[in-house]
Amino acid sequence: MVTRFWISQVRKAAFSHTLKLSSDFYSQKDLPEIIRIIHTADSLSGVLDLSLLEFLPTLARLAAASFAIYVKFGAFIFCLAISGSIVYLWLDNHAFHNNLKKTEPERRCTDLELSRATNQALEKHIIVELFNTITYHIGIYEHALDAHLETESRWSQVAIYRSISLQRLQRGLFFAISMILTHRGTSAEDIIFLTLYWPTIAGHLSRLPSQYTRLHLKFTDLKCLLAHLDIKPTIKDGENACDIGPINGRITFSDVSFRYLGQKKETLKNVCISIRPRTTVALVGRSGSGKSTLLELLLRRYDVNSGSIKIDSQDIRELTLDSLRKSIAFVPSKSQIFHNWSIWQNLTYGSFDVHFEAITEVCCAVGIHDKISSSSKQYESIVGRDLNFSDGEMQLLEIARALIRKARILVLDEPTSSLDADTEAMIFEMLGKLNITIFMSANRLSSLKRVDEIIVLEQGVIKERGNHNELMETHGGVYQRLYSQWSE
Structure with a gap:
């Protein structure tokens, strides 16, 4: 409930802020890009869930398992396991950030182009149909989809490579620790304990990179949202702005x-x-x-x-x-x-307290009242559904x-x-x-x-x-x- 509340508040703030931005912002952005920015508010849920329910618990379990190794086998084995894990995680993080710099902008770009290809064809469907360009737009969509899937595929290949590298590290560490314990003359019970307990450590360790990657991407989305919220409207009230009051109209x-x-x-x-x-x-x-x-x-x-x-x-x-x-x-x-709004909602837009008689009087004056009255629902008719x-x-x-x-x-x-x-x-x-x-x-x-x-x-x-x-x-x-x- 707490997470839902904060997501709701952030999303409302993003939507409200976007509506208050000036015309120059909308002239530089298209609709899919604006919608994507607003929806990045959902990343807050991902950050909280990943942090509180996955990443931090995994770290805690890994720390507990490492402590068990320390108690059972001493400081040297503990330091060997920890140092190997830290070296791997550092190298993995370094490689991940280098890969992220190359692929993440491309992933975002191809995702946006796919949304644009979809929105443009559907929004301008009349032109698409009457100009016989359905095949053309299908081609644009397929090209955007192929580019998007290609970047996703490269991203998946990196994830597979990271998983294989981690498995090799785990096996190497297990082999090295086993050889040291055998050389020390450790009892068979302790070797069996290590053999049975090691998968627990390996499991926690293997989850860290993927959890960190997802957490990093969610934080990246939040940074984009914060940058968006930091945009100031160029058209706004001055410090000493006053209401206009009654006017003559000059x-x-x-x-x-x-x-x-x-x-x-x-x-x-x-x-x-x-x-x-x-x-x-x-x-x-x-x-x-x-x-x-x-x-x-x-x-x-x-x-x-x-x-x-x-x-x-x-x-x-x-x-x-x-x-x-x-x-x-x-x-x-x-x-x-506004389509899918009633005629009443459209006519009273911005004048919500107007009386019905005033509306019918104006509609009669402009010659649209008879058309509205032709529908059984009249002013409650939905534009585009009940009345075209x-x-x-x-x-x-x-x-x-x-x-x-x-x-x-x-x-x-x-x-x-x-x-x-x-x-x-x-x-x-x-x-x-x-x-x-x-x-x-x-x-x-x-x-x-x-x-x-x-x-x-x-x-x-x-x-x-x-x-x-x-x-x-x-x-x-x-x-x-x-x-x-x-x-x-």
């Missing part, structure tokens, strides 16, 4: 520049944007122009390299992350609906979930990319009636005729700004060219 980007970690080129350069409360501003530009990056900076998934972002004259770096993100509702470009949604319907659920939060600022990252034209027009008409600040990015330019301001980005720099009619009057402008290409 957003100001002042000379904002930003570069992703490891990249030489700046993603954003000296961007200045002022968004008035209760207006809608849209970002437009080619892929990679910095639209989504600006939204992520406002959400403080990353911090600016220079300049500042303010909400109602408050620098977002001086606000607590909790209060900042509660004041902003977000609709991502990729669906983040198209990509467009998933986006409607995302929009509904954001609106249920009733935040003063709504951030939309290409929110209607999977919707038909009529539904898209209905959504933007509905959003236009909300008395909140809306900051969005869009690739479908048909949705931008009603927004208050359009900001055109090109390679991280603002090229144009204005409403749809103003930008269309700019002869040879970037927006005019993009709109013409879109409408063709």
